[in-house]
Amino acid sequence: GQNIDQPTEMTATEGAIVQINCTYQTSGFNGLFWYQQHAGEAPTFLSYNVLDGLEEKGRFSSFLSRSKGYSYLLLKELQMKDSASYLCAVREGNYQLIWGAGTKLIIKP
Amino acid sequence: DVKVTQSSRYLVKRTGEKVFLECVQDMDHENMFWYRQDPGLGLRLIYFSYDVKMKEKGDIPEGYSVSREKKERFSLILESASTNQTSMYLCASSLRSDSYNSPLHFGNGTRLTVT
Numbered sequence: 001g002q003n004i005d006q007p008t009e010m011t012a013t014e015g016a017i018v019q020i021n022c023t024y025q026t027s028g029f030n031g032l033f034w035y036q037q038h039a040g041e042a043p044t045f046l047s048y049n050v051l052d053g054l055e056e057k058g059r060f061s062s063f064l065s066r067s068k069g070y071s072y073l074l075l076k077e078l079q080m081k082d083s084a085s086y087l088c089a090v091r092e093g094n095y096q097l098i099w100g101a102g103t104k105l106i107i108k109p
Numbered sequence: 110d111v112k113v114t115q116s117s118r119y120l121v122k123r124t125g126e127k128v129f130l131e132c133v134q135d136m137d138h139e140n141m142f143w144y145r146q147d148p149g150l151g152l153r154l155i156y157f158s159y160d161v162k163m164k165e166k167g168d169i170p171e172g173y174s175v176s177r178e179k180k181e182r183f184s185l186i187l188e189s190a191s192t193n194q195t196s197m198y199l200c201a202s203s204l205r206s207d208s209y210n211s212p213l214h215f216g217n218g219t220r221l222t223v224t
Contacts, residue, residue: 004151008149030209031209031210033213035212041217041218042113042199042215042216042217042218043152043199043213044215045212045213045214048212050209050210087151087152095140095159095165096154096167097152097154097213098151099151099152099153100151101149101150101151102151
């Protein structure tokens with residue numbers, strides 16, 4: 001069946017590095033997305049991976065291993081504004097995205 | 110920047126009422142989606158549309174219908190609202206289906222409470 005797993009909640013310290021993992025089992029794969037969602041706001045796009053490896057975009061990087069059904073989002077030099085939920089989603093076919101429940105990241109000073 | 114606008118941020122309706130949620134996007138996107146978001150669950154797809162007057166059921170279409178008469182507008186209809194439809198509703202749009210890396214652009218959501 002289809003399944004995407006992420007930790008429910010993580011806590012990290014301002015200025016540190018945090019890695020948010022996502023494992024997936026889907027019947028098809030046309031790429032994996034990461035979104036950020038601040039409380040009460042809409043999700044916003046962070047990254048897309050379709051090939052194995054690391055994609056770096058400023059303080060945020062995303063990694064994909066298709067053979068392991070695994071991705072992670074790496075956040076460096078954490079800032080208080082990074083406190084948010086991070087959503088992992090797999091594009092299974094042409095339209096459908098399968099979503100994880102999201103990881104709530106709490107940043108402490 | 111893509112803008113997806115949902116007509117209401119908060120709505121309170123009574124059980125049995127017919128409810129309309131409106132969504133408009135300004136970037137000529139082919140695809141539009143309606144999701145609901147509940148605590149502890151991932152986004153769940155209610156309906157989507159890949160062209161004007163076209164609609165496809167998502168994972169949880171029961172109790173809902175949609176309308177897409179114009180490319181920029183996608184409406185979600187709760188035929189007879191029930192308390193288990195209390196939720197955050199998110200509208201999204203994206204470019205055509207063969208652009209696999211095309212992300213979804215979301216509206217700010219409508220928090221619907223059915224009493």
